[in-house]
Amino acid sequence: MDYAIEMLNITKEFPGIKANDDITLQVKKGEIHALLGENGAGKSTLMSILFGLYQPDIGVIKINGEEVKIKDPNDANKYRIGMVHQHFKLVDNFTVLENIILGVEETGFAGKLKHRAAKKKVMELSKRYHLNVDPGAKIQNITVGMQQRVEILKMLFRDNEILIFDEPTAVLTPQEIDELMKIMKELIAEGKSIIFITHKLNEIKAVADRCTIIRKGRYVDTVDVATTSKEEMSEKMVGHQVNFSVDKDEPNLGSVELRLEHVTYKPRGANKALLNDITFDVHRGEIVCIAGIDGNGQSELVYNISGLQTPTSGSIFLRNQDITKMAIRKRNDLGMAHIPEDRHKHGLVLDYSLAMNMILKDYYKPTFQNNGFIQFDKMNEYTDRLIAAYDVRSGEGGASIARGMSGGNQQKAIIAREMEEESNLLIAVQPTRGVDVGAIEFIHKELVKYRDEGKAILLVSMELDEVMNVSDRILVMYEGEIVGDLKPKETNIQELGLYMAGSKRG
């Protein structure tokens, strides 16, 4: 059998968790092979092993039938393996061409870069695969979809034969996704092999030939996509049938909890405002969702509300109290809970134990503190309760160092902390990112429960399913502005996509 890549019986263990447990992945030449699994199933680990970022504890990798050892990404490049990472690895203020040749640049006399030959090759490749990339444009000036094509060109320029796409559609609009699918098909027509990592079944159905499914670090099955239904694949992925819809009643609106009035945020030195004249309300008993493609000002919006950044102009009110310039601690004490976007940067002190992280926002309150001394017994009791209630798994319970925990469990720990805290407003940024499907259902239920207690939720999500199912009202952000105020029942994903891409305004 002609396999381009074989990863046989790969096992990789991290402290307290088996990320990959006897996983086998065989990719034929010239096929699009989907790697399907939930967030945290071990897809990224497996691909990191293939790319030389980790070494497997057990198992072998074969390329074209020959056993190889991939010690680092340079080795991977040697074996013609290329990867488009979920977060692009591009230098913002370099041109497209400079980014493409970065690391493989040819130099002439006294280190002078030889651009001409490289440019010719890039143009040829761009034409051959209909990528329409302008080699002279700077990365910061081109769209996300275009940046992704630059990443693809980077692989082609290096003559890579095996292309790994790590969740390539997460950052794209529905229209851009269609184009990517076309490009992928052209690539295999030219004899390349593609590993397509995703957890979106529609996309697999659309382009993939075969699909390997992994669940909780274990190999489940490899199926022929054409003859397998979406429901079957979904069941294999999660291990049980999933209910994607969220049960909830009509919202019972109370008074206004959060109000933004003409909030504009323009950091010093920036040439345009990242938030532009934003005005909206969130009522008690309501889940308002901010939808949009990553990087359209959602992060800044949340930072301004939570106090990590201060608006350039405009005002923010929490229960009629002006909190525009209030200290973060005071906002928290007024009842603002915040599940942050970046769990490593903001959500956790990674070198603290799980228990120490559970009291990160409460350590100074009388419950956990006595005359300036931390009450460690109470901290541990509280932690044990939260671990049980939110099913936070780790090697050593509350004593585990947060850094060693899996991403999904880190997320669950943050969610536990923020939802258990006394609050009236929850700002939840991508709360279900990186957690397994069972936990997603659980978190969605908890969100609805929180709402039904008469509290307000501001949800920021990039997952359209989540946007449509959980929210009571959708605000679409595009380039720092709110361009749409929609009801999920009166719209659909296609329309949402148009708003998100900036081609429609409400």
Next chain:
Amino acid sequence: MEKKKGFFDKDSTKSVLSSLVAILFGLLFGLIIMFIASPTQALTGFGIMLTGGFQKGTTSIGQVLYQAIPIMMTGLSIAFAYKCGEFNIGVPGQYLVGSFTAVFIALKATFIPNSLLWIVCILGAGLAGAIWALIPGILKAYRNVNVVISGIMCNYIGMLLVIQGVKASIYNPSSAQSYPVSATKAIPSFGLDKIFPKSNINFGIVVAVGLCIIAWVIMNKTTFGYELKACGFNKEAARYAGMNEKKCIIAAVAIAGFFAGVGGAIAYLSGTGKTIPITEALPDEGFNGIPIALLGFSNPIGCIFAALFIAYIKVGGNYMQSLDIAIEVIDIIVASIIYFSSFSLFVKLMINNWRAKKKKGGNTA
């Protein structure tokens, strides 16, 4: 949960073990140098150094304790700031400013009774060290200036200010240095001189160990320490949680400066006639705090033992002069032992890898 872990898997065990291994490496290296410098006397000399602290019985033990005080404090200063994420290389300056303040108060504040004077001197010196450390602290908090750079600058500024201060106020022209603090004004020994006769030991050792223990309690048991460490590990998360990260940085560096200043005070208040020179050189005790902090894994309690060990080797080195070994060679040997001891972190990494491999049952990674 602790019970599940093997003895060798506990973090504290690993730290202590790796410090010991690092010390062993240092000693071996010292032995090699000694063989090169003076082959015939190498083993005798090495023997003297190893038994150094016990050479003259309790006298030399007292001497070890006496020598340990200043470096214990500078080590604690660096360790404390390091736990909060800052590398306080301004220790020599803070130490020097502290010394000057202590000697100045001791010589000029004649209205304070001698029984209280030393306490006032130590507190004053600590305060001076803290204020001197505030400069890099505030620059870091409000202008994001690297503490290493501003700390080094403050070292030299501090040194020159102290020289000017000595010349202007407490200068002894006949010896071209400051006046010493007389034994009557020095830190009392409260009977320690009976236990360790003929040594320079005084109550300062109790103060130093006490401060280390207090620092440990602050770090590990209080909400204040919780904030400081959180800021040190992850400033952004600390800010997110509503902590005032600027306050944390300033407080951490100022407290570190306090410890350094106290170290300077105790060193010059021991009644041994130690004087502040007016040469443009930074005190060794300042920089010696760095290996102490490393060897002690930035743990205040670890600093106590690390300082005792280094003092022990130094005292042993002094006794080696009874042989025909040049004092410079002894300095090199002592320095290389200290140098190698700082590799403890590296050794800890090796131990971690070794444990990880063993757990896997010899699988090659």
